Amino acid sequence: MRKFGKPSPKPLAPSRFNQEDLTGQLLVTDLQGDLKYQASYEKEAIWQVLSQVQDPEIPSVSILDLGIVRHISVHMRQITLAVSPTYSGCPATDLINDLIMEAMEGAGYQNVNIKQALSPAWSSDFITQEGREKLKAVGIAPPKGMVSKASLIDRDIPCPHCESQDTRLLSEFGSTACKALYQCNDCREAFDYFKCI
Ligand SMILES: [Zn+2]
Numbered sequence: 001m002r003k004f005g006k007p008s009p010k011p012l013a014p015s016r017f018n019q020e021d022l023t024g025q026l027l028v029t030d031l032q033g034d035l036k037y038q039a040s041y042e043k044e045a046i047w048q049v050l051s052q053v054q055d056p057e058i059p060s061v062s063i064l065d066l067g068i069v070r071h072i073s074v075h076m077r078q079i080t081l082a083v084s085p086t087y088s089g090c091p092a093t094d095l096i097n098d099l100i101m102e103a104m105e106g107a108g109y110q111n112v113n114i115k116q117a118l119s120p121a122w123s124s125d126f127i128t129q130e131g132r133e134k135l136k137a138v139g140i141a142p143p144k145g146m147v148s149k150a151s152l153i154d155r156d157i158p159c160p161h162c163e164s165q166d167t168r169l170l171s172e173f174g175s176t177a178c179k180a181l182y183q184c185n186d187c188r189e190a191f192d193y194f195k196c197i
Pocket of ligand 1: 159160161162163164184185186187188189
């Protein structure tokens with residue numbers, strides 16, 4: 001029997017994202033129509049907007065793929081996004097913040113502010129599996145190994161074009177400081193490698 005004043009829960013769209021904060025809240029079953037649920041629902045919509053914001057240096061890879069958006073909080077219409085710089089001194093940081101604000105405003109969100117999330121520091125470990133596949137699809141070898149495990153980092157980088165393991169380092173710095181330039185000894189293609197940083 002339906003009780004008055006307690007709206008039945010709306011069906012949730014399955015989350016395409018894996019962020020701990022969001023998942024944690026979405027798992028809460030909302031039988032009371034409480035505020036937590038509303039906040040989660042709105043957060044899901046915000047994640048969708050952010051998923052459209054591309055990294056300025058790697059078109060086709062979103063900022064969510066890179067794992068730099070760490071947390072969303074919604075409080076009394078005030079939205080706070082915690083965003084990590086990819087690495088200290090990355091020139092794209094300000095530009096990324098501008099792109100985020102532009103996308104949020106474009107989607108009709110006001111009262112948005114971005115704060116820097118410095119701890120834990122971002123590392124290439126935060127790049128999602130989907131992000132790694134997208135990097136490869138645009139000819140950039142994704143980071144090999146995990147910084148946190150410090151094992152076999154940046155060695156024997158497979159060619160993103162032909163999968164050959166027979167590659168060599170041409171330069172520690174590729175098109176940007178976070179990439180190194182490699183060449184494949186089999187297909188002869190040069191490619192960027194997104195370093196473990
Ligand atoms: Zn190759």
